[in-house]
Amino acid sequence: MMARRASWLAGLVAAQLWLIVAVRGRFVVEKSSVRVLAPEHIRGHHDAAIGNFGVPDYGGTLTGVVIYPDKKATGCAEFDTKFKSKSRRPVILLLDRGECYFALKAWNAQRAGAAAVLIADSVDEQLLTMDSPEASPGTEYIDKINIPSALVNRAFGESLKKMTRTVAGDGDGDGEEVVVKLDWRESMPHPDERVEYELWTNSNDECGARCDEQMEFVRGFRGHAQLLERGGYARFTPHYITWYCPEAFRLTQQCKSQCINHGRCVRSPGCENAPAAARACVASVADRRRRWWVSGRYCAPDPEQDFGAGYDGKDVVVENLRQLCVHRVANESGRPWTWWDYVMDYKIRCSMKEKKYSKTCAEDVVTALGLDLKKVLECMGDPEADAENAVLSKEQEDQIGSGSRGDVTILPTLVINNVQYRGKLERTAVLKAVCAGFKEGTEPRVCLSPDIETNQCLHRNGGCWRDEATNVTACRDTYRGRVCECPVVNGVRYEGDGYTDCQAVGPGRCALNNGGCWSETRGHQTFSACSETALSGCRCPPGFHGDGHKCEDLNECSEKLACTCPDCHCKNTWGNYECTCKGNQLYIRGEDVCIANSMSKLGWFITLVAVACVAGVGIAGYVFYKYRLRSYMDSEIMSIMSQYMPLDNQNNENQPLRQHDSEALRH
Incomplete structure (x- = not known):
């Protein structure tokens, strides 16, 4: 049965x-790119078939040193030591095909400290996809594989082996390190x-x-x-x-x-x-x-x-x-x-x-x-x-x-x-x-969760511009890496190259850190180089000079910009100046001149009397106006009331008539 x-x-x-x-029938082999960075004479691009186990770093890259072990080169047995590179770069272990499951090779490489594994084909053929074995006793390791794996063709594998000196354990080989970059950024269409x-x-x-x-x-x-x-x-x-x-x-x-x-x-x-x-x-x-x-x-x-x-x-x-x-x-x-x-x-x-x-x-x-x-x-x-x-x-x-x-x-x-x-x-x-399938920069927030993505903006702000005062930054994290773009913060737009400079532009920019312009407060006075009427740029206000990002008080007195008349005395203040005249003269600021103050005490007395008379006439006129208005209102009210009820004089006039009528009726 x-x-x-x-x-x-x-x-x-x-x-x-x-x-x-x-x-x-048509089986498509999904590939990634392997780029040799060093030594110089073997630099170039090669294809690698992505393994159907482990975790390919879709959308990312990995640069590491290729190490080919002198023992257990098939990776079918557990390695006795951890692999390390002289430069402390991640180790990409190169193994030979054959004798055991592909997945077992990757598992042993992972336990030996490898960040990725390349398996060199043993025959000349088209690249194929390395699949994981069917679950059976002894294959429990499959779910524990967390590094990427790829198969490379025999010719490329042999080239890597020749350039890689036998390095075991501590990585003290005497040859130049073979540095490669594994690139999965284009493995997934986006x-x-x-x-x-x-x-x-x-x-x-x-x-x-x-x-x-x-x-x-x-x-x-x-x-x-x-x-x-x-x-x-x-x-x-x-x-x-x-x-x-x-x-x-x-x-x-x-x-x-x-x-x-x-x-x-x-x-x-x-x-x-x-x-x-x-x-x-x-x-x-x-x-x-x-x-x-x-x-x-x-x-x-x-x-x-x-x-x-x-x-x-x-x-x-x-x-x-x-x-x-x-x-x-x-x-x-x-x-x-x-x-x-x-x-x-x-x-x-x-x-x-x-x-x-x-x-x-x-x-x-x-x-x-x-x-x-x-x-x-x-x-x-x-x-x-x-x-x-x-x-x-x-x-x-x-x-x-x-x-x-x-x-x-x-x-x-x-x-x-x-x-x-x-x-x-x-x-x-x-x-x-x-x-990795989203167009760069359009990834939803779920793609930027800490468990799947490293925020490059956290390290030195990703090399982008940043305003230390407000913590506004041009660094924007995406799934494929950071981008330096001047931001929009609270409706205020910044413009610039995103790397060294971003300037706030448009309405409302002064409300956000003064639009990046100079501002200073002393006592109850505040001056700013940001103007709401100007949509961009910084300009020092009157009384100051500078580039708008740094402004210093302008000494109008020493610069002879004001209070220059012969009888004037100039005193500089922060953002302004004070000018007084000799004797009893008056200073006219708009004309920057002093004029004689010739009014006598009698003149002042006559002026005060005239002002008092004018004020008295005004008050009397106001009182008369209020009286006339009240009289007019009273007469209007009496007229209206007479239409709806008899008044006292009307009652007196009608009383005899009513008595005469009574007598007539009695006879």
């Missing part, structure tokens, strides 16, 4: 791989202000270490992903891989239990000319180019690897389909980030590994997240129908590489800006790679 199952699974995977490689990335995954959580790795990544990265998508900085799309059941196995119990949408071989016109493999219907969506294909056939391996127990592969396919539709419906409702919540809640509430999965459980999660269950079901269609499923067929088409992206052949696979990510699937490592 076990042998048959293993044989069938091997055949299933082999069929899929045949289709990918033979029909349209064309604009939004990153598009996708994760090829699977809803099965019983595949061992790989499944655990995926779920740990979703759990750790969910917050970052939702921040990026809520802010419009990124667009995330989940994808799910499905396999195909060969025609020869279509009616077997294995195929029926592992696949949905069972169908038949459908021939299009012209299929009769297809090759024998095509006529056998071992096909995929990619084969439509040859005008033959199989309707349906969406399969997944049995979760427990036991066809007689637990869940079936078709349960995994159905859940894959549901999760795809959850994302589609959430995206239509303007909440695409809800997919991350669904996957986490599904793992907690409906785990296949914990035997909690059921259709009802999964649908309850959909409803709990406020998604339209009816729309999700409509998107999923009927998994039992003898027809093609549009959603899963689209997934199979997308699985095939296009442009700069190769075919997706392994799980999990992360694709960022149409380039397959290389490195371990871990929160910090992936966030670094995603952030």
Whole structure:
């Protein structure tokens, strides 16, 4: 039974791989640049294939010294000592290919103090991607690898070995150090202000270490992903891989239990000319180019690897389909980030590994997240129908590489800006790679968190301009490094080269450290070289001289700029001057002259009397005006009141008339 199952699974995977490689197979090797800086005569650029483990420093660089060990050059055994360079630069360990896993070489290099590892190919061939081995006892080190790794071709590796004297332990070799710069800045495309990335995954959580790795990544990265998508900085799309059941196995119990949408071989016109493999219907969506294909056939391996127990592969396919539709419906409702919540809640509430999965459980999660269950079901269609499923067929088409992206052949696979990510699937490592996909200077704040980025502005202000008084700086931190740009602070714009000079310009500039101009206060007096009427520049105020950044009091007396008349006496003050005249003369400041003060005591008395008379006439006029106004108001009021009530004299005039009328009535 076990042998048959293993044989069938091997055949299933082999069929899929045949289709990918033979029909349209294309695996893209993601590369970084290796630049030799020293010795001078071997300087140049070379390509290196990024390893699919460890943490490539996307968006960054690493300059270090290449060391080739004289013992254990394959790196398959633990080194006995730590490697150090004479110049104290980071060590980039060069190792030979062969005898053990690539990842084990990197792990031993990391434990020996290497900051990165280069593995020299042993044969002349095209560069290939170094993959990590399948999880098994003894490979627990894979998740602990935190340094970048790359494969270089044999010729370049041999050149490095020749130039590198054998250095072991303390790095006391007698040769010139070979200095190289590993550069990942262009390994990740960064064309604009939004990153598009996708994760090829699977809803099965019983595949061992790989499944655990995926779920740990979703759990750790969910917050970052939702921040990026809520802010419009990124667009995330989940994808799910499905396999195909060969025609020869279509009616077997294995195929029926592992696949949905069972169908038949459908021939299009012209299929009769297809090759024998095509006529056998071992096909995929990619084969439509040859005008033959199989309707349906969406399969997944049995979760427990036991066809007689637990869940079936078709349960995994159905859940894959549901999760795809959850994302589609959430995206239509303007909440695409809800997919991350669904996957986490599904793992907690409906785990296949914990035997909690059921259709009802999964649908309850959909409803709990406020998604339209009816729309999700409509998107999923009927998994039992003898027809093609549009959603899963689209997934199979997308699985095939296009442009700069190769075919997706392994799980999990992360694709960022149409380039397959290389490195371990871990929160910090992936966030670094995603952030490297933003156009320089447009990274959101999440990309500048301390755990993934070193703020170059903290060291000597990044070499940029800085105003010590206000701590205003031209250094701006970005994911790819600092930039020196004059800032805008509290609405005040600075202009300059950003490195040595920045000047505040525009309205309001004087409110911010006096626009960078001179200012000084003595006692209750304050003078500033910044003028609100001037939109830029500094100019010393009247009474001072200087360049506007430093102003000194101008001595008008010694400079003969004021108080120059013969009878004048000048006294300089801070920012001003005082001028007095001899005798009883008066100083006229505008004319800078002294005039005689000839008024006698009688003149002063007459002047005072005249002023008093004028004041008296004014007061009398005011009193008369108030009296006339009051009289006028009283008469107006009496006139108005007489219209509504009789007055006393009116009562007296009418009284006799009323008596006469009484007498007349009595007779």
